[in-house]
Amino acid sequence: MPRTQLLLVAAGGLAREVLALVRTHDLFDVVGLLDDSAALAGTDVDGVPVLGGVEDVVAHPGAALLVCAGRGSAREALVKRLAGAGAGRERFATVVHPAVEVPDGSHVGPGSVVLAGVVLTTAVTLGEHVVVMPNVTLTHDDTVEDFATLCAGVSLGGSVTVGAGAYLGMNASVRERVHVGAGATLGMGAALVADLPDGETWAGVPASRLGDAGPGRHRATTPEAARAAGDDGRKTAS
Structure with missing residues (x-):
């Protein structure tokens, strides 16, 4: 055929x-x-x-x-x-690496790309035109809405929602039941433990809005680190 x-x-x-x-x-x-x-x-x-x-x-x-x-x-x-x-x-085609298991009860929408090493545990929903880069972990009941981008190494706890068009940088992690807003950016290596509002850019451990780091918060302090965190608005997945 x-x-x-x-x-x-x-x-x-x-x-x-x-x-x-x-x-x-x-x-x-x-x-x-x-x-x-x-x-x-x-x-x-x-x-x-x-x-x-x-x-x-x-x-x-x-x-x-x-x-x-x-x-x-x-x-x-x-x-x-x-x-x-x-x-x-x-x-629109859907491209999922053959070694990635999409278990019963999970769904990958049309136009989406799921690259090597991605793990979907159970009841994971990916919308349309979502990009999931290598070695991302999506756990139970996660929802990733249309046009979102999850860069390499991102980890989502259970029942996380990633809003439409959001961008999660490399190796960022999101605590269970947390919401990432539509069009929001989470910087690379960030740890998100509270809801990230629509359209905002957060970075650091724990993550906070850029410019709002308080005591005990660690965020980008050089231009290069700020760009890597997403301070330029949105980096491409490439």
């Missing part, structure tokens, strides 16, 4: 990671990439041609799609543009 054709949208680092995964495990036939960058026009990425910009999706009606922008906000914008070009949610 022939493999499903797949177009990757946004030709960055995440696209290359997805491409390596689907090639290694023969999951899809990646026929090309779509990216608006003029510098990429007519080139290839790891041997796969860049076929045009996002609107050129109309020339490939039979291919499944996967949006590979690292930032959730960028993925959301691209999904809206694809919808405007006639590509509905039924066109």
